[in-house]
Amino acid sequence: PSTIIDRATLDFDGIDDYVSTPSFIDGTGEVTLMAWVKNDSGNTSNMVIAGEGNGIKLWLLNGTTPIFSVTTVGNPIRNVASSALPYDEWHHLTGSYSATTGLLKIYIDGKLRSTYDFGATGLMIKTTSSHNGNFEIGRISRTQANREHFKGDIDEVRVFDSILTEDQIQRMVYQEIQENGGNVRGSVIGKDVVDIASNSKVSWSNLIAYYPMTDIVSSRTLDYSGNNRSLFLYNINTVLEQTAPMPYESDTDGAWSNTNTWKHGDVWDIEAVSSNKDWSIVRINSDVTTTSNHTNLGLIIEDGESLTVNSDKYINNSWYMELNGTLDLAGDSQLLQGINSDLVTSASGKVLRRQNANANMYRYTYMASPVGSLGATTLTNNNGSSNNTNNSSFSLNMLKEGDGTPVEFTTAHQEVGKISTRWTYTFLNGITYYDWLPLAPATTIAPGVGYISKGTGSAGLTQEYLFEGKPNNGTVLIAADDVDGDSGNESQPDVTQTTTLIGNPYASAIDAHQFINDNAGVIDGTIYLWQQWAGDNHIFREYEGGYAVINLMSKIRAYQFEGYSGADTGSQDGTKTPTQFIGVGQSFMTEVVGDGNIEFNNGQRAYKRESNGEVEFFSTTETTQEKQLEDPMQILTLEFKTSAKTIREIAVGFSGFTSKGFDYGYDGKMFDAKTEDMYTMWNDQKMITQAYPAINSKTVVPLEFNIT
DSSP, X not given: OOSOEESEEEEEESSSOEEEEEOOSTTOSEEXXXXXXXXOTTOOSOXXXXXXXXXXXXXXXXXXEEEEEEOBTTSXXXXXXXXXXXXXXXXEEEEEEETTTTEEEEEETTEEEEEEEOXXXXXXXXXXXXXXXXXXXXXXXXXXXXXXXXXXXXXEEEEESSOOOHHHHHHHHTSOEXXXXXXEEESSSXXXXXXXXXXXXXXXXXXXXXXXXXXXXXXXXXXXTSSOOOEEEESOOOEEEOOSOSSEEBOSSEETTOGGGBTTGGGOOTTOGGGOOTTOEEEEOSEEEESSOEEEEEEEEOTTOEEEEOTTOEEEEEEEEEESSEEEEOTTOEEEEOTTOEEEEOTTOEEEEEEEEEOOTTSEEEEOOSEEOOOOOOOOOTTSSSOOTTOOOBOGGGOEETTSOBOEEESSSOBTTEEEGGGOEEOOSBOSGGGOEEOOTTOOBOTTBOEEEEOOOOSSSXXXXXXXXXXXXXXEEEEEOOTTOOTTSOOOTTTTOEEEEEEOOSSSEEEHHHHHHHTBTTEEEEEEEEEEEEOOXXXXXXXXXXXXXXXXXXXXXXXXXXXXXXXXXXXXXXXXXXXXXXXXXXXXXXXXXXXXXXXXXXXXXXXXXXXXXXXXXXXXXXXXXXXXXXXXXXXXXXXXXXXXXXXEEEEEEEETTOOSSOOTTTOEEOSOOOSSEEEEEETTEEEEEEEEEOOXXXXXXXXXXEOO
16 A cells, blocks of 8 residues: 555455564563454464564464463563453453563553563573564564464554553553653543553553554555654555554443443453443543443543443542533442542533432431532642542532423422422531521532532432532532530530531442541541431421441431430431431531541542442431451440430440551540440540450450439
């Protein structure tokens, strides 16, 4: 070919097609060689993909089995192999050899499949005397009768004079690459290729040859590494459109599992969900639906297009997500983003996520939004130590009914079908009942701040709300102000006990234990979840409800509250036992014990569902049973029944990682001791949960009682 062809793939006929340039690997000691290949059906003979004679070659044994071979000075050829590849389907092959470690490795689609140890170091690559002096693609570059011509397609050949880690390889498998300030960066994801564990980037200077087959000019395919090692084409008469998945792209409305949904689904494996790689990059260019879980390195949903996740499944993104269209999380489906995942949005990029609240117009649900207002954002580090400024505020007038119609509001005490603004509040760093702050429909609510509202009176126990907006991601900080300023006299209701209403800011569940661990020194280590299980009036003293408790040791059902200061009647009437995980849209109270910031982060996110009991959303009166999880502590739950037949439940725990002193997140304070009651003591503080060292034959737990 003598014309310029853009974004092409070289097609080799298996007879005499090949491309060639003078040798540049012979004599080196560190090399990583990679390529995309698609071998034609029916291949049964040995076929070379790329290399320099027997010094280094990436090839297919019997037409299907990937092998990476290296010959070193004074040693015979050594091989490392993987399992056979399917015909007529693109797969990425990488081989690496290090004279420093003596290790020979082969990767398939970014996954390390096999390693061979030379048992010695310092061995340089050495071609044999029959080597023709060239680096060639499509045949073996040595003088022999059978030149082992490749039959099929080859694309995106790269050679590095350094050893890439598995993580670095995976971040460049599903995209072409380009230079950025001396480093290798993806062409699809605008982030430098990096090994996350070591934070090591790949230097562009280590890329000694790069053939994306992007331009074919006058029978040459250009070297994009900058080293001018252009390949000359020999006998190649067929140049095809690029079909390797860089990235995977949909182009037809349909199910993820349908081959026809994908641009080149007939030569990709993307429709086979079980074989999808966690480091894949996927671009949604149509309306796609799925009933499966998906983990990816990069996910891009284009403007006007959508990805709908059904059957309570998840999308888990580890590095880059670009949201120009819509991600619809149906049912209890969730979006997880890892501690290195950054979100970029257009002005129309949004998530849809539904959650049920109490429908009763006399009863509160404590909620928090997983989304904020729409808005375009650029690529920044979402997971730093400071607040992710790409997140945006929420307001109640953004809420929609489950069917997508706008929620209506009323200023009356109640009106069927509408949220009464008489009962919409938040509570930030307050001490008394009178510190509740009213919310109007247009009042902005920062990410991570909770709010309360009563039901609309719609039929049934629950009212479905739709959160529609830009999903919160990364670091979310809420200012914590221990208002009383008396660190030596905390936790006295109405005097020194500062509490705040915060909530899960993400479109996934969060791990309450991780949240507690991340906020030591700022909160007291206990979470309080409101449940209102009965009562049909607006008279405060007649509310039938209370706060359930979570800390690192225990989960306790709510006691009936009384008064304005957090006391209870001793009657444990709560019907819901919390779990370790906080659901989407759930807010909760916690005590502030130090100035600073309360932090939510992606490391707290978890895929846990309400449908199977892993998460308990506190809204209705339905009785549930906590799903039992393995616990490293021995926990003893004690009940004390009073003469009035009320029950006090306390818990004591024993482990090798707790002490006789105050254990943050495990020891919970009691604020409301009754005339008849039971508790443990720490210093002068009555405790409802208390941890101790590992139990032994000499362990003694003093219990104190109030008896009339």
